Every structure is written in structure tokens, then in C-alpha cells.
Amino acid sequence: MRATVLLWSVVCVTWSAAWALKLGSFNIQVFGERKAADKFVMSYLAKILAGYDIVLIMEIRDKTDDSIYKLIRLIKTQENVEMVMKLSDREGRTDSKEQYAYLYRADRGISAIDVYKDNSQSWWKLFERPPYIVRFCSDKAEVGDFTLVGLHSKPLSAVQELQALPQVYNSVSKDWNTTNIVILGDLNADCHYVSKNKWKVIPIRNDKRFWWPIVEGEDTTVESNCAYDRFIIGGKALKNAVVTKSPGPYYYNITYGLKHQQTLEISDHFPIQLQMQQNKNKGRRTSQCSGRATRHRG
Numbered sequence: 001m002r003a004t005v006l007l008w009s010v011v012c013v014t015w016s017a018a019w020a021l022k023l024g025s026f027n028i029q030v031f032g033e034r035k036a037a038d039k040f041v042m043s044y045l046a047k048i049l050a051g052y053d054i055v056l057i058m059e060i061r062d063k064t065d066d067s068i069y070k071l072i073r074l075i076k077t078q079e080n081v082e083m084v085m086k087l088s089d090r091e092g093r094t095d096s097k098e099q100y101a102y103l104y105r106a107d108r109g110i111s112a113i114d115v116y117k118d119n120s121q122s123w124w125k126l127f128e129r130p131p132y133i134v135r136f137c138s139d140k141a142e143v144g145d146f147t148l149v150g151l152h153s154k155p156l157s158a159v160q161e162l163q164a165l166p167q168v169y170n171s172v173s174k175d176w177n178t179t180n181i182v183i184l185g186d187l188n189a190d191c192h193y194v195s196k197n198k199w200k201v202i203p204i205r206n207d208k209r210f211w212w213p214i215v216e217g218e219d220t221t222v223e224s225n226c227a228y229d230r231f232i233i234g235g236k237a238l239k240n241a242v243v244t245k246s247p248g249p250y251y252y253n254i255t256y257g258l259k260h261q262q263t264l265e266i267s268d269h270f271p272i273q274l275q276m277q278q279n280k281n282k283g284r285r286t287s288q289c290s291g292r293a294t295r296h297r298g
Ligand SMILES: *[C@@H]1O[C@H](CO)[C@@H](O)[C@H](O)[C@H]1NC(C)=O
Pocket: 177
């Protein structure tokens, strides 16, 4: 009896010390029927995505929603991980439409509580695909109420879209009364889309309210050497809650011993990721997510 209790407490302490909310962002280059039919690609996507508590997926291109639901089912059957989804509208100013999705672990106390969808905002039209903005709650994370602003920018408009981001931040921050905001995604924020001399005309890069944990010169892609994928973290509380050295690209090619060509079949981007600390009461929280402002026009 005593041994069992002791064992249990060891297990619990180990678990609670290790847990941190793992957030990812992954541009799965043209995710649609072709990739959904590819067993190799699907199997690795399932492995990679199952490692996150919340992950933003970009470039879903599928006239039906079959591919993404097939992937969620595979994550369940292959990895034994149950992920819940928030899926955006089909976005894009041309015929080429894309969807964003957030997959997240409801079984780990994470919930999506609101979507910010307001096409009357002046900034809405400044994007090829308006950002997908979802407010999340976690009963275990140090910052238990935070908003994710997912963006896949248009490469040739990367500078203009980066310039528009403070307006998005200000609207969300004001309407939801929060500074706990992470802008994330494939922002095409490097190399020829945003060259060195452009950064001085991109205020959000030099604004003290924001922290960019992935910087120019890092490599988030398979073929080039560019930091296209970024996190932009607003608010002191969130910044302080990010586990030291956790942000960066995830080179899963190393984890799984994949060759260059195999990695490229999965996507031309690597995921980026970071971890957020657990709250000090080890997951016991009562009211952090109780105040639910809503704004859902569109
Ligand atoms: C906004 O948030 C702050 C800090 O979290 C809180 O003190 C304040 O009461 C909130 N204001 C409103 C109008 O909810």
C-alpha cells in the first residue's frame, strides 16, 4: 500500500514538473488530397502534430474538408492522441483558397473559447488571408488565457502585412482586454521577401511591446536558409511564461532520421515551436478563464 502511494506521488511529481504547454506552427505546403493519399507523408504529419498541445496548421487546400479530418483520425489511431480542431473559412483573394486550422488537446484542459472575426475592421482587407484569431484557455498553463493570431502572409506582400499587424494587435487587445497575444505563422519574414533594409519600416519588429524569439538568420525551411516562420509575443506575462530556449524550428528530420528528399515531401517548412510554463499550483486553477468577452461578427 505504502509503496503504491509512494510510486504514485513520484509519478505525479515527475509529470507536473515536466509538463509545459507545447505550441507549434506548421505550414504543411499544399495540404490536400494528394498528401492525404500519401501514407508516408500522413504518417509523419501525424507523428509531428501529436507532439503539440496546440498547433496552427497553414496551407490547407482542399475543396472538401476530408484531408484534414483524415489526418485527425490518423493522429488518433496511430499516435493514440485525440486532437480537437478549429478550422477557418477558406481564405484568399484569388481562386487559390487556403484554410487555417488549430489542432489542440482538449483532454489536457485546453479549450478554444472565442474567434475574432470582424471584417468591418479596416485592417481586414490588408491581408491576402486575414489572420485566424482564436482565444484559448488552459487550466494548467501559467498564462491560462491567451490569444493566437495565426497568419500565412502573401510572400510578395510580406512587408505590408507585417506593417498591418500592430492594428490587428491593437483591435484584439482592446476588444478582448488582453495583452496575452501570440502572432504566429509563416510570415515570410526574411530573405528576399523582407530584406535587411526593410526592417526599419516595419514598426512591430522594433516595438518594445513585442518579443520575437526567432530572429533573422535562423532557418525554418527545408531548402533555403530563411526565418520565414515566426512567433511575435505580446505582453510581459506571456514572455515570462515561455520556457527558456524552448522557441525555435523543430528539425524533425534529425529526430526521425529522414533524408532531405523525404523531409521535402512532407513540407518545405519545418514547424516552429515553443513551450509555456505550467502554473505554480500545478494545474489547479479555478477562475482564470471565466471572463469571456465575445466579439464574433463577420
Ligand atoms: C481588463 O484587464 C485588467 C487586467 O487583467 C483588469 O484589471 C480589468 O478589470 C479589465 N477590464 C475590463 C473592462 O474587463
